[in-house]
């Protein structure tokens with residue numbers, strides 16, 4: 001990540017958590033990045049960085065908060081993070097084989113379901129699975145790769 005984040009999702013690139021510090025009473029609280037993203041998306045809140053501070057209010061009542069990040073906050077062996085990484089890897093592996101061999105497997109379905117929990121628009125994951133079952137290898141390869149790029153965007157990850 002170069003420069004300040006543009007979205008809460010950018011914190012994924014540096015595996016960071018969010019620190020919210022109250023300017024009035026100086027109380028600080030750390031928020032788990034993925035839990036916060038999921039929570040804000042469920043409440044249909046904007047994840048843009050410049051709007052993010054509006055979503056917080058300190059226990060003292062102040063809404064004057066400063067946001068900072070703690071990089072690589074994810075603990076090693078964190079089960080959720082591990083499962084997410086495995087699912088990402090399995091989908092990436094499958095996408096690389098699309099059009100060469102059948103990839104519409106139960107393992108792919110499960111991995112996509114897992115990734116979809118982290119996507120604002122989970123339909124990308126459903127669509128990739130459907131496209132993976134197509135009969136024309138060239139069309140499958142093209143549509144699956146397009147779907148993969150869409151999922152990467154959804155996850156705040158760089159293009160491949």
Ligand SMILES: [Zn+2]
Nearest residue numbers: 022025058060
């Ligand atoms: Zn406070």
